[in-house]
Amino acid sequence: MSRNTKLKQLAAACALGAATSLAAVQANAGELSLLTWVSYADESFTADWQEATGCELKPTLVGSNDEIIAKIAAGDRYDLVSPSVDTTTILWKLGKIAPIDTGKLEHFQNLYENLQNNPGITLEDGTVIAQPNAWGSIPMMYRTDKVDEELDSIAVIFDEKYAGRISLWDDKSNIYPVARYLFGTDVNVFDLSDEQLAEVQQKLIEQKKLLRTYWSQAGDHINLAANGEIWISNTWGGYQVAELQAKGIPMVEYLPKELADGWMDGWQITTDAQDMECVYQWLNFAASPEGQCGMSLFSGFSAASPLVESCMSEEEFTGRHQHQPEYIDSLVLWREPARPAKMIEVWNAVKAAE
Amino acid sequence: MSRRLRTALDFFAVFSLPALWWGGIVLGSLGVMASMSFWTQEFPTFRPDFQFGNYEELLTNNQYVVVIARSVRIALMSCLFSFLIGFPLVYFIVFKVESRAVKLLLYMGMLIPLWVSYVLRSYTWKTILGTEGVLNSALLWLGIVDEPVMFFLYNQYAMVITIGYICMPLMMLPIYSSLDKIPRSLIEASRDLGANSFHTFLNVTLRLAIPGIIAGWTLAFCLAVGDFVSPILVGGPSANMIANVVLTQYGMALNWPLGAAITVVLLVIFVILLSASNQAERVGKVNIE
Numbered sequence: 001m002s003r004n005t006k007l008k009q010l011a012a013a014c015a016l017g018a019a020t021s022l023a024a025v026q027a028n029a030g031e032l033s034l035l036t037w038v039s040y041a042d043e044s045f046t047a048d049w050q051e052a053t054g055c056e057l058k059p060t061l062v063g064s065n066d067e068i069i070a071k072i073a074a075g076d077r078y079d080l081v082s083p084s085v086d087t088t089t090i091l092w093k094l095g096k097i098a099p100i101d102t103g104k105l106e107h108f109q110n111l112y113e114n115l116q117n118n119p120g121i122t123l124e125d126g127t128v129i130a131q132p133n134a135w136g137s138i139p140m141m142y143r144t145d146k147v148d149e150e151l152d153s154i155a156v157i158f159d160e161k162y163a164g165r166i167s168l169w170d171d172k173s174n175i176y177p178v179a180r181y182l183f184g185t186d187v188n189v190f191d192l193s194d195e196q197l198a199e200v201q202q203k204l205i206e207q208k209k210l211l212r213t214y215w216s217q218a219g220d221h222i223n224l225a226a227n228g229e230i231w232i233s234n235t236w237g238g239y240q241v242a243e244l245q246a247k248g249i250p251m252v253e254y255l256p257k258e259l260a261d262g263w264m265d266g267w268q269i270t271t272d273a274q275d276m277e278c279v280y281q282w283l284n285f286a287a288s289p290e291g292q293c294g295m296s297l298f299s300g301f302s303a304a305s306p307l308v309e310s311c312m313s314e315e316e317f318t319g320r321h322q323h324q325p326e327y328i329d330s331l332v333l334w335r336e337p338a339r340p341a342k343m344i345e346v347w348n349a350v351k352a353a354e
Numbered sequence: 355m356s357r358r359l360r361t362a363l364d365f366f367a368v369f370s371l372p373a374l375w376w377g378g379i380v381l382g383s384l385g386v387m388a389s390m391s392f393w394t395q396e397f398p399t400f401r402p403d404f405q406f407g408n409y410e411e412l413l414t415n416n417q418y419v420v421v422i423a424r425s426v427r428i429a430l431m432s433c434l435f436s437f438l439i440g441f442p443l444v445y446f447i448v449f450k451v452e453s454r455a456v457k458l459l460l461y462m463g464m465l466i467p468l469w470v471s472y473v474l475r476s477y478t479w480k481t482i483l484g485t486e487g488v489l490n491s492a493l494l495w496l497g498i499v500d501e502p503v504m505f506f507l508y509n510q511y512a513m514v515i516t517i518g519y520i521c522m523p524l525m526m527l528p529i530y531s532s533l534d535k536i537p538r539s540l541i542e543a544s545r546d547l548g549a550n551s552f553h554t555f556l557n558v559t560l561r562l563a564i565p566g567i568i569a570g571w572t573l574a575f576c577l578a579v580g581d582f583v584s585p586i587l588v589g590g591p592s593a594n595m596i597a598n599v600v601l602t603q604y605g606m607a608l609n610w611p612l613g614a615a616i617t618v619v620l621l622v623i624f625v626i627l628l629s630a631s632n633q634a635e636r637v638g639k640v641n642i643e
Contacts, residue, residue, distance in 0.1 A: 066606025073398055073608055090398050164504050172606075211591040213508045228485045228502075341397035344607045351594050352417035354424070 032278050034059040035068055035078040037265070038218075039239075039301070040133060040286075045294020049285050055278035063217050064171060066344070072096050072270070079273040080282065084263045085120025086334035088130045091268060092123075098269045100128045104280045107287035111304045112325040119335060121266055130266030131283050132304035134295060137237035137331050138173065138261040139253045146231040154181050154256040156232055158203075163210045167224060167233040170214035172347035173261055174234070175200050176332060180258040191338040197346050204350040214351070218243075225251060238300035238320070255331075262331025264304075296320065384621075391614035398608045408615035418599065418616070425596040428513055429578035433525065433571050435518030440526040440570070445559075448533040461530070468523050476583045479516045483507040483588065508590030516584040521574035528573065532566025533559070564638035572631040576624065596620060 032055055034041050041059045050056055060078070062068050065087040072081065072091055083091060091097050102108055108116065108131060115121065115132040122128050142151050146165070154177045157166050168174050176189040178200050192200065212230050215221040222243050224230045235241060237253065237260075244251040267286055273279050285291045287304065293311035296303040302320040309317055321327040337343045394403040412418045447460045467475060482488045483506035490502040506512065536559060544554040582597035596616065603613030 064606065069398060069608060070605040074604075094398055208591045213590045216586075229508075341395065341607070341609070348599070348602055348607060349415075349417045351591075352421045352599065354420060354592050 030054050030275060030278060031056045031058060032080060032275065032282055033078045034080050034082070035062060035071060035076075036060070036080070036082040037062065039299030040082050040265075040295055042294070042298050044298060045291070046285075049291070053278065053281050053285075055275070055281055057282075066172075069094075077272040078270055079275070079279055081268050081270060082133060082265050083130075083268065084265050084334055085118050085130070086263075086336050088120040088266055088268055089123075089336045090340065092129045096270055096272075097129055098271050098273065100131060100269060100283070101280075102128050104284075105131065105287070106284045107305065110307060111287060112306060114325055114328065115264060115304050118264060118333070120264070130268045131287055132264060132266050133286060134299065134301040134304060135262065135264035135328055136301045137255065138169075138177075138234055138263065139237050139255050140232070140260075141225075141235045141241050141251050141253045142232045143225070144250045144252055151232070151254055152257050154178070154258045157210070158207055160210065162232055164212050165231040166207075166210050167212050167215050167221070167230040168207075169221075169234050170216040170351070172343045173334070174204060174350075175343060175346060176261050177234075177256065177258060178203055180332070185259050189332060190335055197342065201346045201349055205353045208350070208353065222247075225249060236301075238302070242300050259330075259332050262328050262333040264328070264333065387614045388618055390611055391618050393611040393614075395609045395611055400609070400611050408612045409619075411612060412615055412619060421594055421596055421599050422619075424510075424594070425579050428510060428517065428595065429575050429581075431514045432517035432521055432578040433574045435514055436522040436525040436574055437567075437571065439518075440522050441529060441567075444526050444530045444533060448530065449559075464526050464530070465523055467519075472520065473583055473587075475520055476516050476587045479512065479519070479584075479588050480507065483512055483515075507588055510589065510593065512588040512590070513584045513593055516588050517578045517581050520581070520584075521578050524573040524577060525570040528569035529563060529566040532563045532569075536562045562640055565635045568631050568635045568638060572628065575627070580620075 034057060036059050038061050041057050046057055062071070065083050068081055068083045069087060069090055072078070073094060073096075081091065081097075088097075108128070111132050115135065118132070121130050121132055140151065140154065140156070142156070147162070156162065157168065175192070175197070179187055179189045179192055179196060182199060182203060183196060187196070213224070215224055215233065218236060218240055221233070221235065222240050225233070225240070225244055226247055226249055235253065241251050241253045267283055269279055269283075286295070289305060289307040289310055292303040292305040292308050295301070296308055297311070297316070300320075302322060306322060306325070308322060312320075312322070317323060390400075391408055392404045392406070393400050394405060394407065443464075447457060447464070451457045451460060480487070484490070485502045485504060485507070487507070489506055490499075493499045493503065540558055540562075541554055544558045545551075549557065579595070580597045581595060582601055585593035585595050585598050600613050600616050600620075603609045603616065607613075
């Protein structure tokens with residue numbers, strides 16, 4: 001055998017090997033890999049849909065939006081992701097997100113109009129890059145058996161009286177309420193100057209001596225509060241407090257007078273998505289009254305569709321502010337910061353400080 | 355097939371895979387990482403470049419200096435903690451326990467923590483040190499305190515205990531093997547020559563254990579300084595170690611070039627440390643044959 005033929009055979013073998021391994025990483029038809037939060041594709045409300053369509057969901061769970069960006073930027077392959085609207089545009093600019101063909105969406109028009117028009121959902125040129133899924137606030141919470149005053153301000157996190165009983169989410173979004181506390185509620189927290197950021201950073205570093213610890217996952221957060229480690233914290237509206245109250249812990253939520261942040265998550269299709277049939281079937285299920293009911297009742301988050309009225313008690317419906325979609329405008333709804341890297345750097349500097 | 359050819363083939367069969375692993379996977383990826391440390395971040399991505407900005411950032415931005423100093427300090431304190439508890443324990447097992455069965459049992463006991471998941475071993479300390487944890491419950495029950503003690507958990511002491519505990523088997527194993535190799539006759543000779551037990555311990559036992567002690571400290575330090583689990587679980591608000599910062603740069607900060615630069619700096623520290631420890635071990639070695 002000549003040297004040349006050998007080389008050719010070797011090359012062919014390599015190509016074959018590469019092809020087979022490539023085929024192995026590509027999702028099988030009928031399989032959808034999701035990068036999402038714990039409550040958005042739970043078996044409890046998706047099992048029937050999976051059975052009926054033959055599309056199998058393979059969710060990978062995340063704890064923060066930054067984790068979604070990190071995984072996608074690192075080249076991990078998923079068919080669908082469900083970040084918040086401050087992140088949808090970053091992923092879009094990374095070139096990892098495919099535009100959504102609204103002609104194939106059955107329920108998009110039924111979703112709250114202000115959610116449809118959010119700049120993290122529909123771009124200025126009309127391109128739809130995400131389908132709204134859920135929304136809520138980032139309120140404060142406290143234990144009424146330990147704190148014997150009625151709280152209404154973010155100022156409590158700087159109160160020496162509660163040293164060692166306070167916790168904050170390990171997230172750059174802590175910058176926003178502290179900026180409003182320092183500079184008034186009119187400040188554009190998503191575009192702070194270097195001087196303003198330096199002041200916020202200093203304030204958050206001073207605050208650390210009053211802090212018990214940061215929390216990052218909802219489950220850990222619930223345990224911290226249930227085990228008596230923390231009395232006062234920011235939280236994800238609806239979820240943790242409901243779980244704690246169910247455990248008999250007298251924890252209540254409040255929106256600080258310095259305003260609270262708001263968030264909204266949407267489903268996005270990645271450029272790696274293969275089985276478009278299943279992708280659009282999933283989007284249509286997720287936005288349907290049935291999918292929205294399943295998600296919202298499981299998580300306690302507000303639904304993106306007003307049609308959840310059909311499956312909710314009046315208390316559940318109004319408790320989630322489903323009857324007043326303009327409620328979201330009273331929150332400072334997250335959007336992509338002018339300088340996200342700078343925000344993250346400030347937050348990391350806070351965490352690094354002694 | 356000629357003998358020489360067969361030898362060559364055998365050699366190739368045995369060593370080609372490790373060579374590929376070492377050269378391709380280990381050195382190759384280190385090379386990729388080192389070259390990335392000169393790239394430039396353009397959030398949310400980065401572009402190939404050759405500039406020293408990332409290293410400059412590391413040296414001039416106080417937050418990285420603080421974290422590197424904290425990591426080294428916590429790692430040293432954790433090593434000291436595991437040495438102060440580990441050394442007497444190993445000494446006891448080697449010199450004071452007569453029964454071979456008991457010795458084996460204690461030796462296995464030393465290793466058992468290694469069978470348990472790393473994260474679980476850290477997490478356990480949360481349940482021990484917490485406000486409503488085992489330690490506080492015991493103190494309250496005994497009437498030693500009236501209110502739960504808060505400072506057990508979520509600070510740097512909790513990290514030292516947790517990391518020290520995790521490192522302990524690595525500290526104890528090399529010390530065990532160096533103590534175990536000391537011929538009993540040397541200790542008897544020292545006593546026969548009139549040295550009291552303190553002097554014997556200092557000049558014979560400890561002297562001969564130095565290579566094991568250095569190896570133990572080196573292993574434990576390398577594990578401790580790179581820990582990123584304890585800061586998250588038990589460290590509280592001011593706990594970030596260097597590995598947490600690397601993780602953040604590769605994760606949410608999307609600044610792989612800076613993450614790579616930190617890793618290169620860390621690698622250089624390790625290489626210096628390992629060669630120093632290697633040197634010290636050689637100097638400390640006493641030929642007892």
